[in-house]
Amino acid sequence: MNDQAGTTGPVNAEPPLDGDEAATLLGFLERQRATFAWKTGGLDRDSLGTRHAPSSLTLGGLLKHLARFEDDMSTEWLHGRRQLPPWNSVDWDDDPDWDLNSAAGDPPEELYERWRDAVARSRVLFEAAMEEGGPSRQGSIASRPDIELPSLRYILLNMIEEYARHNGHADLIREAVDGLVGQDPPG
Template sequence: MTDHTAFDADSWPDPPAAGSEAEAILGALERQRSTVEWKCSGLDAAGLQTTLGRSAVTLGGLLKHLAHVEDGHFTRLWLAAPAGEPWDSVDWNSDPDWAFRTAADHTPAELFTLWRDSVARSRAIVDKALAQGGLDQLGAYVTRGKERLNLRRILLDLLEEYARHAGHADLIRESVDGLVGEDPPK
């Protein structure tokens, strides 16, 4: 049986030392994705439901939230399409913390699958977009301010989201079992 919560330290990404702007941004994003995956890996349901202090944020909640963010950034902001289920049936105005709140309803394997599948969709969308042009391309979604975000902005916003939550994951994971560090042991 495959352990869907395991992390493969041999796959740890290293952003290019001297690559293009797109390669640098994607490399940094992959490193942040891997950091969150590593900090959430190998835990049972109780570990993924652990909170720190007064915060209600859990590692499982972070995985589900980041799955939504991945789908939202590229399906909604880039393609101007619905993000798909389970996201489309949520009333986000009345329950903005739905992803965090409902993560405990899933097994660790389900949470990792949800997150990894959303990351795979994002990667495919970004790969296709980059093959069709550069970071200056505008997404299809039009904001309330009548603006369209370019691919660079969408990627940088996602990178910022991951960096913020990697810090949360680092603190929560240390409180669960003492795991610390910037890079996984090899």
Template sequence: MPVSDAAMPQGTTSGPEPGGERGAGMMRAAPRTLSGWAEFGRLLRHLRRRAGLTQSQLGLRLGYHHSLISKWESGLRELPAPLVARLDTVLGTGGELGAAEARLRAAGSAPRPLTAVVPAPARPPSRPDTPAVRHLDEHGRPEPPLAADETATLLGFLDHQRATLAWKCEGLDEAGLRATVATSSLTLGGMLKHLACVEDRWCSHWLHGRDPHPPWDTVDWAADPDWDWNSAAGDSPRQLRTLWRDSVTRSRRLVAEALAESGPERLALRARPDGSRASLRWILCHLIEEYARHNGHADLIRESVDGRTGA
């Protein structure tokens, strides 16, 4: 049965709403479908539904906002060749999208470098978890904004690091996620589980003072301080990726809530033993540091698995 697509957030537009604060009395022209890409979009929608994914779920796997997936499926945005290849991998299409893109290229509708425009709601003026414009690099990762405010810059760098981890783990089977380098016991699977734990620990447990989410709520950390790393060997690739993606989704929502309350100065609700509490600014910096450190490890492990390199 086809999976229903996630609805756009109320008030989300690519411009002023008719009758809104900035759009009273204005009429918007219908979006223009790009020549040749409507058929590609219909194929993408069919393959996504065949894979049992909503637009939000596919966007999460790729690191993009679901509104951009909707534009691709409607033929309103072109896709660069590297992103088409990623879609084929994520959806398990056997190269159907790549073949369709090759036909477009042969017909003169070759994709251009992509600038992903993520609409911002009219009210409030901006969403702290979704920068208005994101440029995507050759690996489909959102690049941090060059001249944004503090919050957008921090979130931009964090999302870039998250997308880097997803790229380093992309397409690997159980053996690939369990591979090690030299005498180190670090694995990409362990990295996914560890960073899922880090996301929940800082954005839920510390920032909002909540009890640990499963599976962390039943762990005896005193018996095994590295349980997140060690237990990953018993999890399937699907379980590890789902655990990490769910943690990231939850973190984005919780960080947005905290930012809406009092910005990056918002203090964690849970205090350290000495009574001190970290600010949201500190937490975001720490998450960036944590991801960047482990992505360096991920570079070496992935190269040892199949030769893939790149930072």
């Protein structure tokens, strides 16, 4: 994987051809993360703020959004924990796209670090959940057993879908920034 966005540790960007369900789900998620790291990597503030008209999306906004998504899926949906900072201090009713809209004021290093850290936290929590019950492990809230949360399988498929969607956006925006094109990161 091209590590321009500084993901945590080396990652094999190819899912296993003959893996079990857990390895396949995690492998496809890692490929999407690797593609996203490649499409957003190595850019300055101006490049991270580039828009591809008519959309208002930016690569910086996508970095921040996917950091939030990583945290929300792994902590709230899987473990039933409260939303992490800085997400827990946002008035989401006032600005439901705060993560996408507020990135323009953030330094690139902060955006990359926030995303890398969220990915690292998610990897740890997903691996623990796999060991606890595999893809069928249900999310849960210890203090609220009456609330049903989705399975790890559902969460991972939701993450793969969200990354794939935003990788398409990142592909168009990055091409507009510097002409970088391609489907998968080199290596």
